[in-house]
Amino acid sequence: MxxxxxxxxxxxxxxxxxxxxxxxxxxxxxxxxxxxxxxxxxxxxxxxxxxxxxxxxxxxxxxxxxxxxxxxxxxxxNPDGGFLISVSVTNSAIKVAELNLQAAIRKKDLFPVHDVKGDELIEFTLRSIEEFIGRLSDLTKCVGISITAPGIVDAAKGVIRYNSKLDLINVPAKTLFESRFGLKTYLDNDVNAMVLAEKKYGKSIHSTNLVYVTIDEGLGTGILVNGSIFRGHHGGAGELGHTSISPDGIPCECGNNGCLENYVHWPAIRSKIEQQVNIGYPSLIRDLLEQEQTPLTPQMFKTAIKQGDPLATSIMEEVASYLSIGIANVINLFNPETVILGGVIAEDNPQLINQIQTAVSKRALHILTEGLEIRTSSFAEDADLIGAAAVLLQDLFQFSLHA
Ligand SMILES: [Zn+2]
Known part of the structure; x- marks a missing residue:
């Protein structure tokens, strides 16, 4: 019964x-x-x-x-008849936002993370949400919380399986958040969520094969194959950052050597710039550092590229060349119609996108680059928050990706 x-x-x-x-x-x-x-x-x-x-x-x-x-x-x-809370766990901050039922952001807040990992990071995330929710007048119209995190995520079970940078191993996030807030909670990998957002609310509504690569503190990838997110056996498909590009290259935290991520992510770019600036290489970045009196930011790197600074340009070209190898490999494996480049290094960086377009068209199988579009994300810095919303709304409305 x-x-x-x-x-x-x-x-x-x-x-x-x-x-x-x-x-x-x-x-x-x-x-x-x-x-x-x-x-x-x-x-x-x-x-x-x-x-x-x-x-x-x-x-x-x-x-x-x-x-x-x-x-x-x-x-x-009425898209404003209800709302949801999106949460994005990143290496540098916890982003929390209120979105309506059409994935439009109404309010957002950023809680910077300073050297907090593992259980402490989860507790910090919970407290950040608590603070955000505390400022909302009414939760009765809240349909749930949706969280995205980098690394390997079991979306069906709501568990963060593996993220070595943030020291998150087998964290039952869905259960933890539901018991704390009493709101239905969703969890997915950040880039898989961004793929969903592109497909449901972005410029890629008609795409059925799409690869989304983010270049930030790490390198993330989401893959749409035949209209479905390609997850793999453990939910870990799309670890482009840990594909090998050099047999005896830079040691990686995953235990391998020469993983692509260590050549293109922001920490790699930052240390290259610092090295050169410290030995006195002339660069606009040196002036920017003196002017702004803050640590080096990706924004400074992009400003220098735009102004034709030789140091920033040569580092950008090197990054583009490594990335093109990885992206050409993914194109040859999955034959997507669109490749989206997101994350702080690729956003608002047309020179990098151009370099990658040119290099990829030389490296990938020619027939697979016919009609291929390589572009930036539809949602720029909000891609993760809108992505989280798309994960929840997909369940709320039971919409199919094939529709
Ligand atoms: Zn690795």
Missing amino acids: QRRTGDLKLIQELNRSIILNMIREHGPISRSEIAKKNKISPTTVTAAVNEFIREGLVSEVGTGKSSGGRKPILIRF
């Missing part, structure tokens, strides 16, 4: 999602049309729609054309 009640509840929830999604995608729409299109009984539709109106998720907007009898009342989706 228990089981049957469970099944019934599941069907009701599924019907609710289908009806809400139909209104979202095809509204304004009448109750009878929803019933007809989804082969759901008119009574079920009416009950669900009444519930949505009460919850503020939909509203009635005038009448449609009559097909004989009374003119039907049309229903429209």
Whole structure:
């Protein structure tokens, strides 16, 4: 009996999602049309729609054309009828934001992380969310929390399996966050979430094969194959950063030598710049450091590239050349129609994108580069937060990536 009640509840929830999604995608729409299109009984539709109106998720907007009898009342989706909390765990900060049900950011906050790892980092994340939520007046319309983190993530179980930089091993994040806040919580890898955001809300709505590479404190990759996120056996597919590009190269924290990440991520770029500046190599970056009196930032590196600074340009060319090897390999393996380059090093860095486009077109199989688009992300620095929202909204609306 228990089981049957469970099944019934599941069907009701599924019907609710289908009806809400139909209104979202095809509204304004009448109750009878929803019933007809989804082969759901008119009574079920009416009950669900009444519930949505009460919850503020939909509203009635005038009448449609009559097909004989009374003119039907049309229903429209209210993206601001509810909200969600997106959380992005990164190496340098915990980003928390409130988004509406169309993944538009309403409020966001950044909590800088200073040398905190493992359990302490999780506790810091929980406290950051607590602080953010504390400033919201009302949580009754909150549909849940969605978290993204770099590294290997088991999205189905809600567990961060492995992130050596942040010392997160087998962290049951979903359970921890749900018990702390009493809100349904989702978890996914950061770049997989960004792929979802591009596919549902960005410029890649029509893509079915896409590779998304982020260059930040690390190198992250998400892969869309035949319209689905390619996750692999452990949820760890797309570790482009740990593919080898040099047999006896730089030792990597993963235990291997010569992993791509160590040649292109921000710490590598920073140490190269510092080395050269310290030995007196003339560079605009030296002036920027003196002017701003802060530690070296990716922004300074990008400013110097834009101004044609020889040091910044030569380091950028080296980074582009290594990245192109990795990206050409991924193109040859997955034959995507789009490659998106995101993260702080690639955003607002047209010179780097141009270099990669040129190098990749020489390296990858020519036929696979025909019509290939290499571009930056649709959401720039908010890609992770919108990505987290897309993960939750995909479940809320039960939308399929193939739709
Ligand atoms: Zn490695």
